[in-house]
Amino acid sequence: MAMTAAAAATHVFLQRRFGCCLECARSTLAPPSPSLACSSPSSPWSSSSQCGLSMSMKKQIRMPEKNVSNPARGVFVRASGMSGSLQRTVDFVKYEGLGNDFIMINNLDSLDLKLSATDAVHLCDRHLGVGADGVIFVLRDEEDFRMRIYNSDGSEPEMCGNGIRCVAKYLAELENTREPKSYKVLTGAGYMTVELRKDGQVCVDMGAPILNAPDVPTTLATTGEVVKAPLEVDGKTYTVTCVSMGNPHCVTFGEQGSQGWDVDVLPLEKIGPLFEHHSVFPARINTEFVQVLTPSHLKMRVWERGAGATQACGTGACAVVVAAVKEGRSERNCVVELPGGPLEIEWSENDNHIYMTGPARRVFHGIATLEG
Numbered sequence: 001m002a003m004t005a006a007a008a009a010t011h012v013f014l015q016r017r018f019g020c021c022l023e024c025a026r027s028t029l030a031p032p033s034p035s036l037a038c039s040s041p042s043s044p045w046s047s048s049s050q051c052g053l054s055m056s057m058k059k060q061i062r063m064p065e066k067n068v069s070n071p072a073r074g075v076f077v078r079a080s081g082m083s084g085s086l087q088r089t090v091d092f093v094k095y096e097g098l099g100n101d102f103i104m105i106n107n108l109d110s111l112d113l114k115l116s117a118t119d120a121v122h123l124c125d126r127h128l129g130v131g132a133d134g135v136i137f138v139l140r141d142e143e144d145f146r147m148r149i150y151n152s153d154g155s156e157p158e159m160c161g162n163g164i165r166c167v168a169k170y171l172a173e174l175e176n177t178r179e180p181k182s183y184k185v186l187t188g189a190g191y192m193t194v195e196l197r198k199d200g201q202v203c204v205d206m207g208a209p210i211l212n213a214p215d216v217p218t219t220l221a222t223t224g225e226v227v228k229a230p231l232e233v234d235g236k237t238y239t240v241t242c243v244s245m246g247n248p249h250c251v252t253f254g255e256q257g258s259q260g261w262d263v264d265v266l267p268l269e270k271i272g273p274l275f276e277h278h279s280v281f282p283a284r285i286n287t288e289f290v291q292v293l294t295p296s297h298l299k300m301r302v303w304e305r306g307a308g309a310t311q312a313c314g315t316g317a318c319a320v321v322v323a324a325v326k327e328g329r330s331e332r333n334c335v336v337e338l339p340g341g342p343l344e345i346e347w348s349e350n351d352n353h354i355y356m357t358g359p360a361r362r363v364f365h366g367i368a369t370l371e372g
Helices: 005-018 055-061 117-124 161-174 268-276 314-326
Strands: 067-070 075-079 086-097 100-106 134-141 144-151 181-187 190-196 202-207 229-233 236-244 248-255 286-294 297-304 333-338 341-347 354-358 361-371
Touching: 086 161, 100 117, 100 161, 117 134, 117 144, 117 361, 134 161, 144 161, 161 181, 161 190, 161 202, 161 314, 161 354, 161 361, 202 314, 229 268, 236 314, 248 314, 268 286, 268 297, 286 314, 297 314, 314 333, 314 341, 314 354
Parallel strands: 100 134, 144 181, 248 286, 297 333
Antiparallel strands: 067 075, 075 086, 086 100, 086 361, 134 144, 181 190, 190 202, 202 354, 229 236, 236 248, 286 297, 333 341, 341 354
């Protein structure tokens, strides 16, 4: 008997979801429940003598010929009958810290990253992918944890302040705990201690700032600190202070001789890339444009290396307070206001470490499809 359109659609769904029809999909998946058993005579889970999907329907639908699981990649791979290319699916959870958003990948079962830099670029695309500022992989480091990150352009930064707060919340989710807890996380900038607080905020010991010019790195000086140095960009001279928080930052409070600026009207999309790719920054640079509201309240916008304009940058907020103190513009304890919200930053006189406190939030989880 010919199959109805609704029955055919159900049959196709079962094939795609459960791989139950060996004649159509040659599945390697586990069998579905008995009530959903395929009717193909070639299937070990057959419940009748004839597959209900006609050959003409099969040709029109062009079902995948083969499904294969690839445990080494930690993703599901299948051959697409429509294009003949391979498709992979990956589970993810989306997190954000003050609007700086990340795709979190559980990489705890492998030391090799489950996705490539090219995959990250596709996933971060806000029109054709999930949409994010970066992809973060959470790995093990013996008894502790490690994070690696790809920016939306596929580059790999040393550290991400908002990202590491998201990592702590993600680990707590995996452990199913809401209790105050500390994690030790290895980054490209070294180990960071991250503390989940009772109020839901996350405090990160970001370590001591790096101010020696070659270590930032910048060629604005051959040695020593770069504080209130002149830098010409697009025909204008800015005063800049350079800081590394494990990743490089250039902080500017305005043009040389000016009394400051309103960062809300700054042409960030134009000026940001000019700083990022300036020849005095051999590893490129994150740039913070800062307005001093009071000595304990700073306002900033950021152009991130490899990600562009973002809602927030945790390491950038830390660098801003260091620069403001060095230039005599602020106290050591500040609220730094970013487009996505405020961060509390303290540059401790006791241990010279920077402490960053702010939120991180789970947005949603899903399964993404990647070609190739």
